[in-house]
Amino acid sequence: MSLAGRLISAGFTDLEKSTRFLEAPELAGIDAELLFAALGHAASPDLALQSYVRLLAVEPAVADLFTREPDRATALFRLLGASEALGEFLMRHPGHLEAVRPPARAEPAVAPEQLRASLLAAVDADPAVENPVAGKTGTGAHQCLRAAYRRHLTELAVRDLSHPSPVDYLPTAARELADLAAAALEASLAVARADLAGSYPADDIAAVRLAVIGMGKCGARELNYISDVDVIYVIDAPSLDEALASRIGTALATGISRGVYSPGPEPALWEVDANLRPEGRDGPLVRTLESHLTYYSRWASTWEFQALLKARAVAGDPELGRRYEEAVAPLVWTSSEREGFVESVRAMRRRVTENIPRHEGPKQLKLGSGGLRDVEFTVQLLQLVHGRADESLRVRDTVTAITALSAAGYIGRADAADLDNAYRYLRLLEHRIQLTQLRRTHLMPDGDAARHALARSTEGALVSVRPTARSMVEKWQRTRRLVERLHETIFYRPLLNTAANLSLEDAKLTPEAAQARLAALGYSDPKGAMRHIEALTGGIRRRAVLQRQLLPILLAWFADGVDPDAGLLGFRRLSESLGESHWYLGMLRDSKAAAERLCNVLSSSRFITDLLEVSPESTKWLGSDPELVPDTFESQWQEIRSKMSRHPQPQDAMRLIRLIRRRELLRIAIADSAGLLTQAAVGNALADADRAAVLGALHVAENTIHTSEPRITDVVVIAMGRQGGREITYGSDADVLYVHRPLPGADSAAAQRQAEKVVAQLAANLTQPSKPPVLAERVLEIDAALRPEGRQGPMVRSLDSFREYYKRWSLIWEAQALLRARPMAGSDALAADFLELIDPIRYPSSLLETDEREIRRIKARMEAERLPRGADPSRHLKLGRGALSDVEWLIQLLQLRHAARVPELRTASTLEAMDAVEAAGLLPAREVETLRRSWLLTSRLRAANVIWSGRSSDVLPSSRRDLEAVARWCGYGPGKGAELEEDYLRLTRRSRAIFERNFYGT
Template identity: 75%
Template sequence: MSLNRKLISYGFTDLEKSRRFLDAPELEGLDDDDLFAGLAVAANPDMALQSFVRLTAVDRTAVAAAFADAGRRGLLFRLLGASEALGEFLMRHPEHLDVVRSRPATPPVVAPEDVRAELLRSVDADPAAANPVAGVVGVDAYCRLRVAYRRLLTDLAVRDLGHCIPVDYLPVVGRELADLATAALEASLAVARAELGEVYGPDVVARVRLAVIAMGKCGARELNYISDVDVVYVVEGEDLEDATLTRIGTGLASGMSRGVYSSGPEPALWEVDANLRPEGKDGQLVRTLQSHVAYYERWARTWEFQALLKARAAAGDADLGRRYEEAIAPLIWASSQREGFVEGVRAMRRRVTDNIARDEEARQLKLGPGGLRDVEFTVQLLQLVHGRLDGSLRVRDTVSAIAALSAAGYVGRSDAMDLDDAYRYLRVLEHRIQLMQMRRTHLMPEDETSLRALARSSEGCMVTVRPSAQSLHAKWQSTRRLVRRLHESIFYRPLLNNAATLRPEDVQLTAEAAQARLAALGYQDPRGAMRHIEALTGGLRRRALLQRQLLPILLGWFADGVDPDAGLLGFRRLSESLGESHWYLGMLRDSNAAAERLCTVLSSSRFITDLLEVSPESTQWLGADAELVPDTFEAQWHEIQSKMSRHPEPEDAIRLIRLIRRRELLRIAIADSSNLLTQAEVGEALSDADRAAVLGALHVAEKEVFAGAEQLTDVVVMAMGRQGGREITYGSDADVIYVHRPRPGADEAAAQKQAETIVARLVALLTQPCKPAVLAERVLEIDAALRPEGKQGPMVRSIGSYREYYRRWSLVWEAQALLRARPLAGDDGLAAEFLELIDPVRYPRELAETDVREIRRIKARVEAERLPRGADPSRHLKLGRGALSDVEWLVQLLQLQHAHAVPALRVQSTLAALDVIEAEGLVPAEDVAILRGSWTLATRIRGANVIWSGRGSDLLPSSRRDLEAVARWCGYGPDSGSHLEEDYLRMTRRSRSIFERHFYGY
């Protein structure tokens, strides 16, 4: 293999320059295979080769010793190929090449006290002293400190770059970097004490206690390789004037900064940034503890408490630092109760994003969308909101905080794992970019060579295939998208606003105080409510932890409903049914809509609560509006056909059909409760569910009857009444008539008998018990009382029998009943033939006056005879004055009179017919509006009766509680039961007056 091809295979890019370095005299005597074995593990082999040659030129003996050891050789080339800056440090100080040494399988962890002691000794300070004073000052002290610091930094970089899985080692690296930085501050402060002692006298300086509070990543012990070190200074002195205390304290702080950042023979380490102090750049550099506390109590802004989350006493006087932490901690954890706190944190994150230079946004690892700031802001907001009441969240570093949030249930396990993985990966990229030149940067490189080197240095020693620049870019972009998704779903979680406003007493009460609080919220049985709460929150399992977070908020939402006791009981039963289902409580935690919807339905609907209890998995719908869109008839019928094909036994098939109908009833009811459906859409969706169930039952019945026998006839089920108008409510019966048509050559008597058998079996299938049983669920009752001759007539007739009956004996009430006839199930051709037969009957050319009088007579008789004994006519929703019956009879009379001449009136829906009546001027528009309002409100109340109690009722409730519940379902606000009652009575009075004027003519 030629040398050029070999260099290319090892990842070199500048072949000409690398060939010159390979010919350098410094490499004479070194084994080529060993050299290329070392270069093979370097992230940037060009840079590693050049640095190796230059280092060899400085101290060939030390380099040769490292090169001869295979373990040291690989680590040396990893270091030189990843950090030009640390390579140059070794060239300046080759005596420290010994830090590149063979490592055990598990790299050691350096203790913070050992790092502190080594750096203090570098400036001849006593590590055992409470406030050490350096024995050397000036430039010499700075140089010695910086060299000692970089030696330890190089040692850490070698361990980091040699680790097989860098993301696993990241927390150790962050901690050691922070410990190294705080040790450097301590040593530099020791130098500053010595220097000020020469000015003010050692005794005076010793009386000034200065605590250095590390903030940001240094405070959290998750520091970068190169970063500003954010600090706040606290000063205290004995028997010193304020001016003297401030002057010496400021001198100590300024001197400490010079020790690590001023120019000198050994380059500066990093900048010490005190801009997070009270009042920022405009504030005093040093303050007393009392001054700090006073500022944070009165003047601090939201972002300052977020910054204090990571505050840690790092250097200087340990006792003063501890007292600072203790004084500030309560203020930090109470900050989330400040007005607008959550939104303030969110606004701060948006401002950070908005201030990124547009040409840098796509390259930002830290500040850009999907970057480190998204993770940090998300985690910190959750800590501040929930940490006020949950001490387990009071940790400083991000990795530990993610773990704590997951363990306590504030973040789902999978989301926490993704967040942790993404954060570690982005931090490793950040570290590797900074290591190159030891410069503070958070921008991804753009050139392919740098990207390829970054890919190799960030993947660890376990990678056998060299990653490419393209694979790195793809993984980075994927991580950004993941972080952004998690940030938006967690950071903007609506429940955070509610959790931020909870008071400690809301969640930490004695049993007696808790019962009093529950009673004040409106719970009728506080003792029973406490039993439910204890059952839900007892124990240490994850479900109990999550429910302890949610219940303080949910209890208030249950109390906003009509029956909070029922809501809490329903929640307990539902939670027990779902057991450890990972999605359930996580959905309530993450979705404000889902949590509020669940509280609303559990505390306001026996009907939905009972259905949810036997179908708890349906709770998943609460979190997404799309899941609450009712299935179309076509979709239901397709599903029913699939079920019947897999379950041919009639009992199995009909059970599955009825479970599909039950599921759709539940979906419609929840959508209705969430104001996602209009009243008309509710009626249509319920009718579709009934239609699919009847069609499925008819197929099962026909298959059973035709098994082993000849099919003699075709059957069709025609919907009548409100079912025909697709205007039913929950629990409505299905008014139908049955039609059959004997097949050619079939015996008519046998065909009639077969049709009757099919119909009987259809009814039996639809009304048999369904398991699991639901108290609030009503079976689909089939009512054929509107057939010719009513209950006295045959249950099913042939099409020929209908033709003869309507030609010879049909009465006007039967024509009226046919106005809402619509095919429901069965043979389409027969249905069309029947519609063609009845159209002349229900849309006559003219309606005789005798027929009008007959309709009026029947209506009066219905009012007199069918209204339940003792029922108040003003409160009966169906037969009462101005209620459903009045509006429908008036509409149907107008249809009988005008539909022949006005084809638009040939509709089954009452509301659709009213629209045409108004458009044609058959009734004044203002009268139609009242009729429409009365009919709509009565229908809504009728459905609300079922939703609230699980039982059907045709009466406007009289009890205050029931009236309040029904009012809520009718769109009224809290405490509006009397308003609903007044509106209904007023509207039906006006509706009755209009009905009498247009129906009876007076």
């Protein structure tokens, strides 16, 4: 292989320059095979080769490493290929080459005390003494400190770069970097004390106790290779004049910064940034503890408490540092109680994103969307909101906080794992980019060569197949998208605002606080409610942990409903039904809409609660509006056909058909409760569910009958009444007519018998109760009382029999009933022929006066005889004054009079017919509007009765509680039951007046 080919194979990118370095005299005598083998371990072989040649020039002894200590050679080339800055450090201080050694297996991180002792020793300070004073002073001491710091940094970098899994090692490396920075601050403070000896009396200097509080990543022990070290300075000198103590403290703080950052032969380490102190740049550099606390209690902004989450004493007087930590901790963990706290944190995150220079946005690892800040802000917000009640969250570093949030259930396990992995990977990229030049940057490099080196350096030391720059960038972009999604989901979680507004006692849900709160919220049985709470929150299982978080919020939302006790009981039953389902409580935690909807239906609807209890998996729909869109008839029928094909046994097929109908009833009711459906859409959706069930039941019946006898007739089911108008409500019966037509050549008597068997089997299929029985689920009752001759006539007739009957004996009430006839199930051809037969009957060319008188007579008789004994006519929703019957009979009378000449009146829908009446000018628009409003409200009230109690009722409730419940369902606010009652009575009085004037002519 040519040299160029070998260089390309080894990962070199600048072939011309690297060829010149390979020809350098310093490499004479070095085995090329050993050299290339060592270069194969380097992230950037180009950089490793150049740095190695330059190192040979100042320390020729490293040439022997290949044969004398090959493992050290490997470690050296890993370091030189990843960090030009540390390579230059070794060139400046070849005596520190001994720091480059292969790490022992499972070698522990260097202890903080060991780092502190080493850097203090570098400036001749005694580590055993509290607040030590350096023996060295000035620039010489600074250079010794920096060299010792970089030696330790070199040792750490070698261990980091040699680790099989640098992502796993990252928290260890970050902790050691923070401990190393703390040791450097301690040593620099010792030098500052020594430097002040000529300016102030020794006793005065000793009297000023100074604590260095690490903030940000240093305080959290998750520091980068190169980063500003954020600090706050606290002083205490009760024996000195305040002004003198402040001057000495300021001089010490300034000396710390000078020791690590001032220009000198050994480059600066990093900048010491004290801008997080009270009042920022405008405030004094040092303050007493009391001054700090006064500021935080009076003037501090929300972001300052978020910053204090990371505060940790890292250097200086340990006792003063401990006092500072203990004093500010309560301020941090109660900061979420401040008004607008959550939104303030969110606004701050948005400002950070908005201030990124446009050209940097796509390259930002830290500040941009999907970057490190998204993870950190997300985690910190959850900590601050929930940490006041949950002490397990009171940790500083992000990785540990993610673990704690997951263990306590505030983040789902999968999301926590994704967040942790993403954070570690982004931090690793940041570390490797900074390690190259030991320069503070958070931008993805532009050049292919730099990205190629970055890709190689982020994989483990044992990886055989090196990643490419392209694969690394693709992984980074996937990670950004993942973080962006998790940030949007968790950081903007709606429940955070609610949780932040709870009092500490409520958030902790202690028994004493819970009992008092339950009574205050309006629970009628606080002791019973406490038993439910204890059952839900007892134990250490994850479900109990999550429910302890959710219940303080849910209890208030249950109380917003009509029956909070029933809501809590329903929640307990539902939770027990769902068991350890991972999605259920996570959905309630992450979706305010789902949680509020569940609380609303459980405390306001026996109908929905009962259905949810037997179909708990349907709770998933609460968090997704698309899931609450009712299935179309076509979709339901396709599913039913599929079920019947796989389950040919009639009982099995009908069980599945009933389950599909029950599922759709529940879906429609939940969507209705969430305000996602109009009243007309509810009626249409319920009618579709019934139609699909009847069609399925008809097919099952026909298949059952035709297994023992050949098919000799077609059967069709015609919907009548409100079912025909697609205006049914929950629990409505299905008024129908049955029509059949013998097949050609079939005996008419035999066809009649077969049709009777089919419709009998159809009714039996539909009325078989569900197992287990569900209180709220009424079976679909089939009512054929509107057939010719009523209950005295045959259940099913042939088309010819209908034709003969309507020709000879049809009564006007039957023509009126046919106004709402609509095919429901069965032969399409037979249905079309039946409609053709009845159209002249229900849309007559003229309406005789005798027929009008008969209609009025029947209506008056209904009012006199069918209204239940003792019922208040003003409160009966169906037969009462101005209610459903009045409106429908008036509209139907107008249809019978005018449908022959006004085609728009030829509709089975009452609402559509009212629109046509108004458009044709048959009634004044204001009267039609009154009738429409009365009909809609009355229909809504009938639905509300079923939803609230699980039972049908045609009476406007008198009980205040029941009235309140139906008022809520009808869109009235809390406490508006009396207002609904007044509106209903007033509206139906006006409706009755219109009815009497236009129906009876009075």
